[in-house]
Amino acid sequence: MARMKFLCDAERCIECNGCVTACKQEHEIPWGVNRRRVVTMNDGVPGERSISVACMHCSDAPCMAVCPVDCFYKTDQGVVLHDKDMCIGCGYCFYACPFGAPQFPQLGAFGVRGKMDKCTFCAGGPEPDGSAAEFEKYGRNRLSEGKLPVCAEMCSTKALLAGDGDVLADIYRDRVLRRGKGAEVWGWATAYKAPAGGNGAPRPAGATPAPSAGPAAPQGGKS
């Protein structure tokens, strides 16, 4: 059973905001609502990193836990969706979400919240797949057409990946082995030894030269 995930490669993201634009265009999202955004750290200095973030479709989703009308549900593939007909616009999901994914169109004076809107992993909502009603409320249902989220599919540097977690892990492992950097934070070098060659950057002190893994990496990983 597939488990849908987003993966953003911070080594590749160039903050072009193409994913943001593509998402808005694909789902015809109104002004003031942004299902996806790109955030840059250490902007303008060496070591700058950008990350594209939207709903992360958590396993133990805080929004589901706090919703007072229980309007959220999770598909077989781990996509967190919600029913806008039930939503009362209380904003609790916005308080709870670590990633700032839930968005609220402003309905009236004093910032009265309308129905919550968030990334659907391009999987629509409870309405019949591909129907006009579904499109109006949640945007296109690309998953039911056999397509992946548009933000990842059109990413120019392939920094943003979307799809089954197992497949993404293969793609990313292959990539990291070839370029020799990017996943050190979770102890890649310790677990599998540092790849030889890499990008020519100096090795951290104490790192042992590894038996070659990089250049001889398997073609495309297993598929």
Add this chain to the structure above:
Amino acid sequence: MTRRLEAIVVPLAAALSALMLAGCGERPQVVDYKQGTYSGKPDTPAWSNAPFNGNEQEWTNVLKQRAQNQNEYKRIGG
């Protein structure tokens, strides 16, 4: 007057406290949801309509293949 008031207030208080007591039970935070199912919510799986018409295996394969488009080492034969 007081009698009539009692007749209204006492059953009301009893019903209210019974209702409130129901809220103190140990319940999961998400009602009517079982892991990996659509239970309680009226949505259909992504492969239920055309072009897949309920063929889950085909849908899974198509998505897997499509996900490999994101692997440029494979795509451009690197």
Add this chain to the structure above:
Amino acid sequence: MAGHDDPVMSRAMRAARSLAVVVAWAALSAMPAHAQSPALNADDAASAKAQQLQQETQPLNNQPVWSEVRSGRPQVTQVRGRETNVLIQQGGQTWRALRNGQVAVYGGWAIVVILVAIAAFYLWKGPLRLHSPMTGRKIRRFLPFQQLIHWTTATAFVVLAITGIILGFGKSMLLPILGHTLFSWLAQIAKPLHNFMGPVFAVCTVIIFFTFVRRNWWRAYDMVWIRKFGGMLSGHDVPSGKFNAGEKLWFWGGVLFLGVVVSASGFVLDFANFDQTRQTMQWANIIHLAAACLFMMAGLGHIYMGTIGMIGAYQAMKTGYVDETWAREHHLYWYEDVKAGRVDVEAVPSSKEPAVKPRPA
């Protein structure tokens, strides 16, 4: 000048200029990286500098980046909106744990316990009755304006309490009974009602405070009343002023303190257009829920004493008049004041409405 240009000279000058550019570029490149302006805004200077050093000493170590991701500090983004520049906010998890855990469980249980305690007390002692027969002579206790503001506030309070319970505890109490669709309709009515009734209640709180504050100053005999628990257990009447110590506690602790806390935190949640951060709204929500649970508990006590808990109390606020016997037994000092003509301005009889009504013929 261009006309006099010697082609050879010109070429030499161009070469010299190119050389100067190359030298300048090389000099700039050779400068250590951290000599440049480290960050666009001053707040990021320290972390940017650390990141730069990190790049030089440990180019393969991304740990600082991922700590930065989790830090919740504002970064740079092109997307406009509230806190869009924060990647991960960690307060939400704390809020969720408190909101669904301690606050919901203890708050909910506390209300149930109070309800059960009141019911048990009522079954055990019954309502407080008068010891002597009623005289039939009525004394004015509340002016029409006081009745109006009391019942307006009371209506707002009850509406807010019921809608608040639906929104706060409905998911575990009503949703399993009503089902998703029906409960969602109920909640969609409850939320705007709660949001619009809130400011009404806040205004009422201010008015009701100034209306009743004069007779609620704490007096020495109030401590005696507290020590004897108002004679509720002994059955002996304890003298008090126009308002007894229990009513004064409700006035200062309930109407004033909890009223202000609930209103202020409610405004933070109600008006989402002032760019409050999520952290502000999370804490406002926790305070709002805790204070509201206390308020409902105290309110239950007040409603009990004002309706079935004490014979004659409900009539006082409904009609504005009380029987002389009731006044003498429950509010002796106030009764003596009225009898001696020392009544305060609010109870001074107009020419049409005498302070002491004659026995109906």
